[in-house]
Amino acid sequence: xxxxxxxxxxxxxxxxxxxxxxxxxxxxxxxxxxxxxxxxxxxxxxxxxxxxxxxxxxxxxxxxxxxxxxxxxxxxxxxxxxxxxxxxxxxxxxxxxxxxxxxxxxxxxxxxxx
Amino acid sequence: xxxxxxxxxxxxxxxxxxxxxxxxxxxxxxxxxxxxxxxxxxxxxxxxxxxxxxxxxxxxxxxxxxxxxxxxxxxxxxxxxxxxxxxxxxxxxxxxxxxxxxxxxxxxxxxxxxxxxxxxxxxxxxxxxxxxxxxxxxxxxxxxxxxxxxxxxxxxxxxxxxxxxxxxxxxxxxxxxxxxxxxxxxxxxxxxxxxxxxxxxxxxxxxxxxxxxxxxxxxxxxxxxxxxxxxxxxxxxxxxxxxxxxxxxxxxxxxxxxxxxxxxxxxxxxxxxxxxxxxxxxxxxxxxxxxxxxxxxxxxxxxxxxxxxxxxxxxxxxxxxxxxxxxxxxxxxxxxxxxxxxxxxxxxxxxxxxxxxxxxxxxxxxxxxxxxxxxxxxxxxxxxxxxxxxxxxxxxxxxxxxxxxxxxxxxxxxxxxxxxxxxxxxxxxxxxxxxxxxxxxxxxxxxxxxxxxxxxxxxxxxxxxxxxxxxxxxxxxxxxxxxxxxxxxxxxxxxxxxxxxxxxxxxxxxxxxxxxxxxxxxxxxxxxxxxxxxxxxxxxxxxxxxxx
Numbered sequence: 001x002x003x004x005x006x007x008x009x010x011x012x013x014x015x016x017x018x019x020x021x022x023x024x025x026x027x028x029x030x031x032x033x034x035x036x037x038x039x040x041x042x043x044x045x046x047x048x049x050x051x052x053x054x055x056x057x058x059x060x061x062x063x064x065x066x067x068x069x070x071x072x073x074x075x076x077x078x079x080x081x082x083x084x085x086x087x088x089x090x091x092x093x094x095x096x097x098x099x100x101x102x103x104x105x106x107x108x109x110x111x112x113x114x
Numbered sequence: 115x116x117x118x119x120x121x122x123x124x125x126x127x128x129x130x131x132x133x134x135x136x137x138x139x140x141x142x143x144x145x146x147x148x149x150x151x152x153x154x155x156x157x158x159x160x161x162x163x164x165x166x167x168x169x170x171x172x173x174x175x176x177x178x179x180x181x182x183x184x185x186x187x188x189x190x191x192x193x194x195x196x197x198x199x200x201x202x203x204x205x206x207x208x209x210x211x212x213x214x215x216x217x218x219x220x221x222x223x224x225x226x227x228x229x230x231x232x233x234x235x236x237x238x239x240x241x242x243x244x245x246x247x248x249x250x251x252x253x254x255x256x257x258x259x260x261x262x263x264x265x266x267x268x269x270x271x272x273x274x275x276x277x278x279x280x281x282x283x284x285x286x287x288x289x290x291x292x293x294x295x296x297x298x299x300x301x302x303x304x305x306x307x308x309x310x311x312x313x314x315x316x317x318x319x320x321x322x323x324x325x326x327x328x329x330x331x332x333x334x335x336x337x338x339x340x341x342x343x344x345x346x347x348x349x350x351x352x353x354x355x356x357x358x359x360x361x362x363x364x365x366x367x368x369x370x371x372x373x374x375x376x377x378x379x380x381x382x383x384x385x386x387x388x389x390x391x392x393x394x395x396x397x398x399x400x401x402x403x404x405x406x407x408x409x410x411x412x413x414x415x416x417x418x419x420x421x422x423x424x425x426x427x428x429x430x431x432x433x434x435x436x437x438x439x440x441x442x443x444x445x446x447x448x449x450x451x452x453x454x455x456x457x458x459x460x461x462x463x464x465x466x467x468x469x470x471x472x473x474x475x476x477x478x479x480x481x482x483x484x485x486x487x488x489x490x491x492x493x494x495x496x497x498x499x500x501x502x503x504x505x506x507x508x509x510x511x512x513x514x515x516x517x518x519x520x521x522x523x524x525x526x527x528x529x530x531x532x533x534x535x536x537x538x539x540x541x542x543x544x545x546x547x548x549x550x551x552x553x554x555x556x557x558x559x560x561x562x563x564x565x566x567x568x569x570x571x572x573x574x575x576x577x578x579x580x581x582x583x584x585x586x587x588x589x590x591x592x593x594x595x596x597x598x599x600x601x602x603x604x605x606x607x608x609x610x611x612x613x614x615x616x617x618x619x620x621x622x623x624x625x626x627x628x629x630x631x632x633x634x635x636x637x638x639x640x641x642x643x644x645x646x647x648x649x650x651x652x653x654x655x656x657x658x659x660x661x662x
Binding site: 020028036039043084087088091094101107108109 | 258262265268269272276279281284285287288289291292295296298299302303305306307309310313315
């Protein structure tokens with residue numbers, strides 16, 4: 001479980017960083033999305049990984065972190081998802097505007113002269 | 115709070131700087147874009163209310179005025195204990211930042227009334243949300259809430275940076291947004307690592323818990339704090355994380371630049387707040403973690419900023435580069451980790467925020483009268499000699515009169531130059547003096563190399579600024595090919611004059627202001643009262659707790 005999650009976060013981060021450093025705006029936005037997935041999973045994992053446990057509370061039991069996952073990271077992840085979704089949408093609009101104004105999808109707005 | 119008459123609504127004043135712009139901004143979105151006068155009235159009313167409120171909160175925070183006995187006002191949302199709930203905390207530092215935001219907000223908005231508000235849709239709403247994000251970031255006492263307010267602030271700043279559109283803005287905005295999105299992800303990683311180790315997001319609680327963190331987890335916590343710090347330093351523009359900053363600030367419209375210029379100070383604020391609170395003396399073996407990095411990074415930023423100031427050929431870029439210099443100065447002074455130096459740094463922050471915002475507004479007025487490409491021409495003239503007029507028009511030169519408006523703008527430009535370079539008689543000099551004097555006060559022998567480096571950097575950066583500003587000043591006001599005179603309206607000149615007048619007031623009233631800054635620095639370096647204020651059990655039914 002831990003290994004799969006760690007590998008997943010690692011692969012997402014690695015490909016996200018690679019794409020973020022590419023010169024095309026579309027690659028950059030996909031890179032940012034992958035990175036935000038990785039970060040969301042990472043935040044989620046700080047609450048502790050458990051299988052088969054109740055999400056927050058079980059009927060008739062006092063909640064304790066020993067038996068349940070910490071609910072705070074889940075709340076954080078929800079906020080982070082919403083915010084990164086909104087900012088990605090904003091970035092997408094800008095990307096289209098840049099494509100329209102410059103006629104190229106290079107991040108600097110002009111092709112590198114060869 | 116003995117003997118301080120306070121009705122119930124006063125308790126809720128702390129959250130008002132967030133609520134007012136939120137409501138006004140939302141309302142402004144509903145009003146049709148064509149009813150510009152109504153929108154402008156509402157926007158200015160809200161900005162003025164925010165400024166008045168900030169001044170009131172500042173007085174409330176400082177009313178004891180007796181050394182470290184500052185009041186820390188804690189506002190618990192929903193009256194939850196601070197362990198579970200979200201808190202807003204108002205202390206001297208946040209009150210001071212609120213006032214600065216209020217001043218910049220009002221002057222930039224009034225400036226924008228002349229023409230910038232017409233340059234695109236929803237300027238006024240974006241502006242209100244920008245103020246809301248800034249105020250929230252200064253008030254919150256919770257790391258994750260800080261992230262949320264950072265995002266509100268950044269989202270609004272993306273809109274303001276692109277306001278007016280155009281190729282250059284979109285191109286620079288693309289970089290600005292990409293970098294800030296990446297920085298936000300670092301912010302999240304840092305926050306969740308800190309939460310994973312310490313189990314809290316409340317800054318005061320974190321400051322208490324950090325001493326008890328197990329040694330094997332300490333590395334993880336420090337790594338989290340360092341990643342968080344990188345996110346803040348990207349905002350602050352520390353070298354080598356600040357290459358985006360001059361580009362962005364150069365292209366955005368003048369009022370947006372004036373208000374966005376405080377965004378770099380939000381990064382500095384977050385560093386001051388969290389670093390001094392969490393990694394203070396009570397942090398066990400983590401005390402002072404990363405201080406050297408701040409100091410060294412700050413000095414390098416000053417060096418890079420000074421070179422950028424000297425190398426620049428363009429007024430707006432000059433202002434962008436001076437943002438870097440002021441960020442570097444603040445980081446290095448805070449990194450020095452002495453109470454008196456921090457006090458000086460806070461004074462410097464106030465002075466430089468006002469001066470830089472004034473400069474950004476002023477530049478737009480000056481540039482208005484110049485020929486397109488005049489900057490490039492000026493460089494060519496310098497490189498290849500004047501060429502046209504060696505001796506010939508001596509008789510003309512005696513009687514050249516400078517038009518009144520150019521004279522006013524020129525004097526304002528000179529005041530900005532004095533403020534930024536730190537020359538007497540204005541507050542920039544007092545600020546630099548307040549940073550340098552405590553360093554030398556310990557005697558010159560035992561000073562470490564870094565302190566000498568900082569002092570040299572501060573003085574040399576002042577020299578670089580003087581050289582660059584007088585070169586550009588001569589070029590713009592005296593030697594430029596005569597273009598049309600800039601048509602400046604009073605509503606545009608007034609905010610610049612207000613910012614500069616405040617700088618003069620800061621100079622005249624330096625004594626009380628410096629006293630306030632020193633008190634602030636003392637309570638930042640000894641945050642027991644802040645911690646107690648937040649951790650104290652909430653008084654039932656009041657929705658707030660106050661440390662007496």
